[in-house]
Amino acid sequence: MAMRVSIMESHGGSKRPSPSRVRVSVRLRPYMEKDEDKTCVRGLDSQSLEIVNWRNQLETMQYQFDAFYGDKATQREIYTGSVYAILPHLLVGQNASVFAYGPTGAGKTHTMLGNPNQPGIIPRAVRDLLQMTRGTNGQPEEENWSYAITMSYVEIYQEKVMDLLEPKNKDLPIREDKDHNILIPGVTQKTINTFSDFDEHFIPASQNRTVACTKLNDRSSRSHAVLLIKVQKNQQVSPFRQLTGKLYLIDLAGSEDNRRTGNQGIRLKESGAINSSLFTLSKVVDALNQGLPRIPYRDSKLTRLLQDSLGGSAHSVMIANIAPEQKYYFDTLTALNFAAKSKQIINKPFSQETTQAPVLPTLKRHRDDVESSAPSRHLKKNRKDSTEESPNTSKDCTDSKNLQLASLDPAVVERLLKLDKILTEKAKMENPLLNTPKRERMALMKKWEESQMEIERLKEKQKELEEKALAAESRVEKSGGSPFELSDSSVNESAFRAPLRNRTTSTAKAKKVLRVLPLQGENLGDFTAEGERTGLGLNQNAKEEGIPVVEKKTRKAHAGRENEPSWEINVRGDLLQKGREKILNLLNNGSVKELKSLQKIGDKKAKLIVGWREVNGPYTSVEDLAAMEGMTAKQVASFIKVRLQFSLCPLPYVFI
Numbered sequence: 001m002a003m004r005v006s007i008m009e010s011h012g013g014s015k016r017p018s019p020s021r022v023r024v025s026v027r028l029r030p031y032m033e034k035d036e037d038k039t040c041v042r043g044l045d046s047q048s049l050e051i052v053n054w055r056n057q058l059e060t061m062q063y064q065f066d067a068f069y070g071d072k073a074t075q076r077e078i079y080t081g082s083v084y085a086i087l088p089h090l091l092v093g094q095n096a097s098v099f100a101y102g103p104t105g106a107g108k109t110h111t112m113l114g115n116p117n118q119p120g121i122i123p124r125a126v127r128d129l130l131q132m133t134r135g136t137n138g139q140p141e142e143e144n145w146s147y148a149i150t151m152s153y154v155e156i157y158q159e160k161v162m163d164l165l166e167p168k169n170k171d172l173p174i175r176e177d178k179d180h181n182i183l184i185p186g187v188t189q190k191t192i193n194t195f196s197d198f199d200e201h202f203i204p205a206s207q208n209r210t211v212a213c214t215k216l217n218d219r220s221s222r223s224h225a226v227l228l229i230k231v232q233k234n235q236q237v238s239p240f241r242q243l244t245g246k247l248y249l250i251d252l253a254g255s256e257d258n259r260r261t262g263n264q265g266i267r268l269k270e271s272g273a274i275n276s277s278l279f280t281l282s283k284v285v286d287a288l289n290q291g292l293p294r295i296p297y298r299d300s301k302l303t304r305l306l307q308d309s310l311g312g313s314a315h316s317v318m319i320a321n322i323a324p325e326q327k328y329y330f331d332t333l334t335a336l337n338f339a340a341k342s343k344q345i346i347n348k349p350f351s352q353e354t355t356q357a358p359v360l361p362t363l364k365r366h367r368d369d370v371e372s373s374a375p376s377r378h379l380k381k382n383r384k385d386s387t388e389e390s391p392n393t394s395k396d397c398t399d400s401k402n403l404q405l406a407s408l409d410p411a412v413v414e415r416l417l418k419l420d421k422i423l424t425e426k427a428k429m430e431n432p433l434l435n436t437p438k439r440e441r442m443a444l445m446k447k448w449e450e451s452q453m454e455i456e457r458l459k460e461k462q463k464e465l466e467e468k469a470l471a472a473e474s475r476v477e478k479s480g481g482s483p484f485e486l487s488d489s490s491v492n493e494s495a496f497r498a499p500l501r502n503r504t505t506s507t508a509k510a511k512k513v514l515r516v517l518p519l520q521g522e523n524l525g526d527f528t529a530e531g532e533r534t535g536l537g538l539n540q541n542a543k544e545e546g547i548p549v550v551e552k553k554t555r556k557a558h559a560g561r562e563n564e565p566s567w568e569i570n571v572r573g574d575l576l577q578k579g580r581e582k583i584l585n586l587l588n589n590g591s592v593k594e595l596k597s598l599q600k601i602g603d604k605k606a607k608l609i610v611g612w613r614e615v616n617g618p619y620t621s622v623e624d625l626a627a628m629e630g631m632t633a634k635q636v637a638s639f640i641k642v643r644l645q646f647s648l649c650p651l652p653y654v655f656i
């Protein structure tokens with residue numbers, strides 16, 4: 001299962017949040033009245049302007065912004081000066097938004113959209129984003145990443161979210177996910193690979209937007225239009241990270257003074273909805289500036305959609321469009337005051353990254369796999385699957401990540417789960433102290449980062465262990481021996497893996513088992529001789545003296561295993577009991593290290609044994625092992641059998 005997580009922006013090698021103030025630019029439209037030539041506003045320099053003080057005509061009020069563009073400024077200047085710089089954030093999974101604000105007829109649509117001769121911010125930004133995601137050739141760190149860009153286009157018309165790409169989708173809902181991302185479920189998304197793809201979808205969609213003629217604007221926007229460009233960056237190699245950045249390009253409807261617009265009927269109703277949502281927008285900005293605990297984002301669809309742009313996680317740019325004509329004086333003043341208070345808002349951008357959470361079903365599946373197949377083969381298979389699978393679709397990506405996790409050693413996964421549990425508990429304890437969702441999120445981000453580092457460390461360790469295991473395995477195979485050759489104390493996890501394979505190997509290998517099990521004890525010769533002398537045979541003699549006797553039994557014919565010999569141990573009952581007690585003692589008192597020295601007990605099982613006895617008390621019999629998670633009755637029986645052979649050492653074995 002994939003989990004959506006947020007990480008903090010990397011800065012100077014250390015990861016820490018990087019607050020970003022909403023940047024505010026003001027653009028003054030050219031003077032457009034024919035019969036009047038009185039402007040109420042004047043630019044001072046590239047950042048400031050002044051407007052006449054209506055209380056005292058002899059005075060002016062001055063405003064300073066991040067940028068001021070006079071009536072001669074070109075579309076290109078506005079774009080390069082205020083917008084272009086935020087685009088690279090999208091490529092690292094961060095959000096950005098640009099919105100044009102201002103009274104009706106002040107030039108918002110002109111700034112955002114423009115016309116074929118003077119293209120505005122929207123076509124320029126889309127073109128540059130397409131270029132940026134294409135122009136990664138030759139940069140080594142980008143080699144293993146691919147990009148996918150999609151677009152959605154909606155308008156908020158009379159408090160309804162309408163899908164401009166698919167007009168039959170009326171009044172779409174706006175939702176917020178647990179990471180405070182604002183989503184529009186069900187909205188149409190179109191993939192764009194080239195600028196003509198964008199044109200193909202955008203031009204007809206723009207025609208679906210509601211515009212109408214008013215006294216102040218021949219083509220007045222009657223809705224807020226929101227173009228969403230989603231940039232998804234996919235890592236094509238393990239661990240298949242996915243970074244998602246969203247760019248909102250918003251052309252707001254203009255505030256309207258209906259005494260001057262002369263709106264009536266439907267226009268008046270539209271105007272009411274526009275003004276009401278802009279009023280909520282103003283309340284949101286005030287609440288943010290005053291640090292109020294409740295920000296009224298939910299009071300309008302517009303503010304809900306702008307939640308990320310104002311006080312959220314986006315790099316935001318507001319372009320306040322103003323008109324110079326005297327008749328716009330109060331609209332201009334209102335727009336300037338709104339712009340001035342908006343520039344105090346601080347956003348906290350962070351990257352959106354999809355990552356893999358350790359989940360129990362995956363762990364369970366892996367356990368099953370481990371029990372039923374040779375671990376080394378299983379591992380290789382998973383590695384192959386991960387590289388063969390295309391990470392381009394989120395499902396594929398998630399599946400391959402599941403396999404990645406499944407390929408981890410169960411002990412590692414177990415540690416991850418423990419870590420996860422500790423973090424959850426810690427978070428539960430600490431959260432009451434965190435009084436805002438944002439602080440809570442920051443704290444969780446920090447914890448997530450720490451756990452990611454731990455995961456990386458464990459993965460490294462896992463890799464090392466696997467390499468060691470493979471090396472040990474190949475050593476065993478090269479020497480033509482079997483893991484039974486290893487002395488009891490040297491049995492480690494890699495040795496534990498090998499017998500699982502050997503059990504299914506050919507008769508020739510089974511014969512090697514016979515060759516390598518040594519006859520221990522110097523008095524063996526006497527037994528052999530005595531057996532021959534008495535006619536009882538070595539087997540009988542040995543059994544009577546309590547010597548473990550390994551007897552060859554031919555198995556029932558199985559496909560491909562005909563005449564394969566198996567070996568059975570015959571030991572005097574009291575010695576067997578002794579052996580069992582020895583094992584039981586070790587199970588109840590042995591440390592993880594001591595338990596690991598047992599045949600068939602690896603690190604994972606040793607830990608499980610210790611864990612089980614801590615929870616359930618001492619083992620009453622060796623068979624209790626079957627109650628342990630991950631041990632089947634068959635495995636326990638096999639363990640006891642093998643273990644008994646070793647626990648009876650230094651008694652000599654007799655092979656017949």
Ligand SMILES: Nc1ncnc2c1ncn2[C@@H]1O[C@H](COP(=O)(O)OP(=O)(O)OP(=O)(O)O)[C@@H](O)[C@H]1O
Nearest residue numbers: 029030104105106107108109110217220221253254
């Ligand atoms: N910088 C500019 N240079 C030349 N013409 C401009 C400029 N800004 C705006 N205009 C023109 O002014 C008129 C109104 O502009 P526009 O439609 O962009 O305003 P608006 O703020 O979007 O209005 P509304 O809120 O009613 O939709 C248009 O004819 C537009 O071409």
